[in-house]
Amino acid sequence: MAEAPQLNSTFPCPAFFLLTGIPGLGSAQAWLTLAFEPMYLLALLGNGAMLAMVQVDSTMHQPMFLLLATLAATDLGLATSIAPGLLAVLWLGPRPVPYAVCLVQMFFVHALTAMESGILLAMACDRAVAVGRPLHYPILVTKARVGYTALALALKAVAIxxxxxLLVARFEHFRAKTIDHAYCAHMAVVELVVGNTQANKLYGLVLSLAVAGVDILGITGSYGLIAHAVLGLPTKEARAKVFGTCSSHICVLLAFYVPGLFSYLTHRFGRHTVPKSMHIILSNIYLLLPPALNPLIYGVRTRQIRDRLLETFIFRKSQL
Incomplete structure (x- = not known):
């Protein structure tokens, strides 16, 4: 018969946790702000500019740009959910985070990550319809349907x-008040729990595999349809032009899923060979790099956005 957990060296539900940042680096972790701070600034400026352009330019009130605006809003939320606290820890050292705030941050980080994955799937489906059935695209993909899709993705992210x-809040005792991480990641908090955490670990694993697996499967199917349509085009120039319309989305997919996959694999299978500090650095890169890169990718590779930015820059320069 299993013994009950000993509580003499544990703590009741704490009023706050202490985030330590990146363990093992000491004062050297302040240098990491040279990487993470520019990422956050790029995310703020780039995604803010994207949202402003779509808002003020009526020619961008089209499904594709509305999906981009939804992605930009999600990226802003995702970067802001961790970057201010991360930079504070790196600069100033360990900082206390109220218990309730920690749970709220946990929710937003994981919900916005799931939301972003769903938006990338929706964008892949949008490109598949645009390439495979261009004549029916205005009928099949409308602004209203984009809005319903965004709402459905948000509700799904919240629900899952x-x-x-909630699974963390049910525990009443913790082994420590210190979280060896830069933000309140689910598993970082679960490691402190006193009690049976199998449900937490199993749900985290199943959710990660299900969300990423379903979305990647849908994206793969969409690009299979795109490839089939492209191969049916009569000329090489036509195939290159159609492929060019999907290149931005492909770059965004790589920016999101490659760091995420690498972070996941090192966490699951490199626990004893990869230093914990590297796990935490990778998890922060995974959350901050896509919001920083996405506006740059679409700004450089999407003609309408590039032209709009040039027009704005030239207009402002002429006013000086």
């Missing part, structure tokens, strides 16, 4: 991520 903080 709400159990994370």
């Amino acid at each position: 991520v709400v159990p994370f903080p």
Whole structure:
């Protein structure tokens, strides 16, 4: 018969946790702000500019740009959910985070990550319809349907991520008040729990595999349809032009899923060979790099956005 957990060296539900940042680096972790701070500034400026352009330019009130605006809003939320606290820890050292705030941060980080993955799937489906059935695209893909899709993705993200903080909140004792991480990641908090955490670990694993697996499967199917349509085009120039319309999305997919996959694999299978500090650095890169890169990718590779930025820059320069 299993023994009950000993509580003499544990703490009741704490009023706050202490985030330590990146363990093992000491004062050297302040240098990491040279990487993370520019990422956050790029995310703020780039995604803010994207949202402003779509808002003020009526020619961009089209499904594709509305999906981009939804992605930009999600990226802003995702970067802001961790970057201010991360930079504060790196600069100033360990900082206290109220218990309730920690659970809220946990929810938003995971919900916005799931939301971003769903938006990338929606964008892949949008490109598949645009390439495969261009004549029916205005009928099949409308602004209203984009809005309903964004709402459905948001509701799905909330529904599947709400159990994370709820599963943690049911525990009344913790082994420590210190979280060896830069933000309140689900598993970083679960490691402090006293009690049976199998449900937490199993739900986290199943959710990660299900969300990423379903979305990647849908994206793969969409690009299979795109490839089939492209191969049916009569000329090389036509195939190159159609492929060019998808290149931005492909770059965004790589920026999101490659760091995420690398972070996941090192966390699951490199626990004893990869230093914990590297796990935490990778998890922060995974959350901050896509919001920083996405506006740059679309700004450089999408003609309408590039032209709009040039027009704005030239107009402002002429006013000086």
